[in-house]
Amino acid sequence: MKGVALGVLCCLLALACGLGRAGEAGGEGRALALAARQAYGTGDFAAAAEAFARAHAVAPNLASAAVCLDAALAARLAGQPGRAAFWLRRAVLAAPGDPETTAALAAAGFDAGDVFAGPWFLSGWLPARSLWLTALWANACFWLSLAAGRLFGRPVPRPAALAAGLAVTLLWLAVGWAGLVGEWWPRAVVLGEVPAASAPEDGAEPLGRFAVGELVAVGGERSGRLLVRAPDGRAGWIPREAAAVLRP
Structure with a gap:
């Protein structure tokens, strides 16, 4: 029982710390993204492209496919085709398999598949932020289920617990891979x-x-x-x- 309680505590602490860091970076990132949209609305596309780039540097996980497509259009209108190509590829990373992002990349003359070439394919089935949140919640559900079973005298069957534990472990391995792949194979x-x-x-x-x-x-x-x-x-x-x- 002590082990289950420790697992639940560690899970909750990880969730609180992770959300705290994400919230701090996210606040600044959202402010920069808002400034980018305001600059875009006034026709200052160069300033919009710069603000989008700064927002991504501060909080890359906030770069949803929609934000990336807006940034790509701003960069294109600012006369920055290379930066527009960057945002189009970043949109594919944010939403793998999304028809709109794939079509936008194809319209620009690029192949969506090459974004995940080599080591990228291992983390290309789900956006990194969604993968991280999925692993956190799966981990929480796993430990809470074990705790509830002990509390009510109906422990989770051992095969089911082992299968769930393996699934959670694989999710965390995928999260680790998604976080490290950009450092190992940039x-x-x-x-x-x-x-x-x-x-x-x-x-x-x-x-x-x-x-x-x-x-x-x-x-x-x-x-x-x-x-x-x-x-x-x-x-x-x-x-x-x-x-x-x-x-x-």
Whole structure:
């Protein structure tokens, strides 16, 4: 019984701490998103695009598909096609399989499937925030069910408890993967046509160019430059500000 009570307590503490941190970042993010919409309403698309970018940096989990599509339109009207491509791909991460976001990405000439290429497919079945909340509530239900069974003298059958425990564990593993995949296999969108170099130092041999809106894997950062690789194998160092990293 003590173990069940400890599990319930840990679950409630995790829920309270998680919601507290999300609420703090979310307040600032919502304020920036509101400022972005106000700027968009007045026709100041450049300011709107900048505010949307800042809101995403502060609270990436608040970037719903609708917000991402609004930000993509603001960026396009501000003459920032690379940033618009970034927001369209971020919309797919926010709502995997959503027909509207997939159609918007296709209309811009991009493939929705490439957003989840490689390691991304493991976390592509549900948005990261929804996955986290699902795991929290599943964990709470699991421990509360065990506690209620003990309290009323009708314990949960062992096979059912083991199956539920395994399901909750798998959910938490998926949450961990969704949180770490962006750190282990970061991906970015090229914001403008940019030349690539063979090394991060000035004067390095040029290797070609990356196009606006290209999705690339990030292999490292040094001296203010990113080592990026395209799906077709092209690789090179580009300026850090020339790409926007996708955050699930």
